[in-house]
Amino acid sequence: MGKKRIALITVAISFSYAAGYVAKTVLSGIMPLIVEVGVFTKKDLGAMGSAFMLAYGFGQLVNGIIGDILNPKRLIMAGLIGGGLVTFFFPYVQYASLAIFLWGLCGFFCSTLWGPLSKIVAENMETRIARILMLFLTAASITGSMLAYVVCAVVSNWETAFFVSGIYMIATSVLWYLIITLLEKRKQISYKTKRDKLLEGQKGLGINARYLVNHAIIPVTIAIMLNSIIRNAASFWIPTYIKEAFEVKASFSSAIIIVLPIVNLVGTIISYKMLPLFKDNEHTLSACLFGFSSIMFILILLLGNVMSIAITAMFLASAAMSGVCNLLFSVYVLRFSKTGRTSGIAGSLDFAAYMMASLANTLIGFWVEKFGWSFVILTWCIATVAGIAASVVSHRLVANKDFNIHQ
Helix, strand or coil: CCHHHHHHHHHHHHHHHHHHHHHHHHHHHHHHHHHHHCCCCHHHHHHHHHHHHHHHHHHHHHHHHHHCCCCHHHHHHHHHHHHHHHHHHHHHCCCHHHHHHHHHHHHHHHCCCHHHHHHHHHHHCCHHHHHHHHHHHHHHHHHHHHHHHHHHHHCCCHHHHHHHHHHHHHHHHHHHHHHHHHHHHCCCCCCCCHHHHHHCCCCCCCCCHHHHHHCCHHHHHHHHHHHHHHHHHHHHHHHHHHHHHHCCCHHHHHHHCCHHHHHHHHHHHHHHHHHHHHCCCHHHHHHHHHHHHHHHHHHHHHHCCCHHHHHHHHHHHHHHHHHHHHHHHHHHHHHHHHHCCHHHHHHHHHHHHHHHHHHHHHHHHHHHHHHCHHHHHHHHHHHHHHHHHHHHHHHHHHCCCCCCCCC
């Protein structure tokens, strides 16, 4: 397998996925400033975040399935261009209802990335390289978030953050198209769709509900949903939590949050390196990481009045949840690579994650105003404890099965 080919695919998928996370994160990063200048209320912004996650999650289900049917190159390019245009023109929207709709539309465009990208990796790489590239995708999501936070911290007004993010997405769509087209011409990349198989008279390898249940799809889905509460919904509110809990300036909370993606990336890498210690069992390691996050949230509840302790514990909990996300999407999902349904499975799991994140995001906005941050953090702690249980059940379901059955 040529190193240049792997490098080109890595660049294409990493820049594209990072672009999606730039759009996904920019509202969260600039939210304290938007609230400060009074453009939209926290309730409005919470609704925008929920709309994005709802549309993103629904789009994961739809586009994940479409990614197994149509050419993923065009699907991904359309998503990048559409998301870039919405992000660029978002500051011109003056009405909250329209802003909520458009930010939801941006979420749908961004949902064209994960499933099709997973399919390209799974169907073009051997297992060892595929796992590394899936780790690169996770790193790209964190890098994209970090880039968005950096932009939000340095811009003089909130509108510029959206302009820069939109331009980056559109530029990335061009890069994606050029690289993948080059690889197609060289016949160095392939992705057989259902349409191709039908034309060739092939049925492909099907999977039914029993097959999925036997391989822990239900508890894994629950674990992913619980993980999403922290990884997506909680992360969305962390800048606001820092500003309100410790009464700091919006610029300070936006600046310090730049560290969060770096911490998440480190957590992702450490969890991947720890996998051999757990005999390649992503479920038991996930249970341990959920447990670690629980301890961090308990620490915040007990000593949360000390800013350094609260922020450190919050960041470490987020890092652990990034590790769980990587394990379930980069290890568990790839076990289904031989079924030819990687895009659909990855998209469906992401759909479940973002449905939960959307619900949690709305509830957090309500709970903060009604009960305060301590109550919200308690709910995050409960979610991680439930994640331990889901991971243990997953482990028991697959304990007597060959962990390499799909590879």
